[in-house]
């Protein structure tokens with residue numbers, strides 16, 4: 001004798017197509033179906049659960065927004081990020097290494113090679129600056145993203161360029177000494193190329209989370 | 219992997235599309251997106267009961283899918299893989315929501331949620347909402363998204379038998395609640 005609960009579970013799970021793999025013996029299914037045919041309580045329960053399944057489908061089957069254009073925009077942005085030419089990546093990596101080298105040069109107090117005379121304190125600050133720039137170039141070489149980094153690099157490059165031009169015009173420095181700024185300017189130009197060629201890949205999206213939409217059941 | 223009773227041709231072609239998309243086929247991914255959007259969106263709606271938020275969740279799910287399709291090896295069905303991604307998105311979204319103070323009183327919220335469901339199925343929306351989350355997930359994934367028990371189990375990270383018992387337990391609760399809500403219609407049937 002099979003109890004009503006077991007009958008209901010077997011019949012509804014058979015309806016879901018769950019039976020072939022769940023190890024229920026075929027004989028049990030036949031017994032359950034026979035029971036459901038005779039037991040009015042089971043018949044009514046199974047009927048109600050069928051109606052509920054339908055209602056759930058209808059309840060959630062409203063007009064679905066077509067997100068395809070937005071999805072494909074994501075696709076394009078993701079593909080483009082992976083498509084930065086190897087030469088651009090390598091060049092960015094090289095300027096990153098050059099900037100890191102400059103950082104160590106400043107730390108070691110050997111900036112004098114380029115006529116940059118610094119004390120230990122401003123030497124450390126220059127090193128921090130060169131290292132930060134090196135990290136930005138390395139990150140861009142790695143992931144091809146420029147968003148959020150361009151403003152930082154634009155300010156640095158503009159100030160560097162302005163300072164270099166001023167110093168050259170005033171004759172207070174030599175072209176050789178100003179070579180020290182070349183990696184920053186070259187790196188920034190490479191980032192401009194990356195940004196122009198690949199649009200502006202998005203960073204983390206700001207989802208418009210609304211706290212009034214919190215579900216009742218977590 | 220065919221879904222019993224659910225458009226086996228489509229399901230199979232989605233798997234083929236996924237393999238093409240994995241190799242960078244844009245058109246294949248576009249077709250896959252069109253095919254699988256209803257499942258992703260409806261599952262979101264079943265959890266949050268808010269169309270705008272469901273849009274956001276679906277969008278973010280696809281954004282993550284785009285970025286991880288290269289690593290999709292077809293160990294599970296495409297829909298299962300998408301739902302697994304979506305569950306992580308939902309967890310992130312709910313986490314973000316909890317950190318903010320509610321804008322509305324709770325009563326307004328319940329009303330707003332009930333209104334999200336078409337009038338014909340208001341009761342079922344409320345009933346579904348009253349289910350424990352794991353039972354609601356089991357019933358929505360199998361009945362609305364159309365996943366076979368095994369695939370729903372993969373998406374939820376539980377055993378197939380667990381899905382089966384959760385679906386049945388959900389049905390028991392829903393039938394009981396349904397009969398309470400609609401005593402007139404069901405009175406003569408309940409013995």
Ligand SMILES: [Zn+2]
Nearest residue numbers: 004039041042
């Ligand atoms: Zn019975």
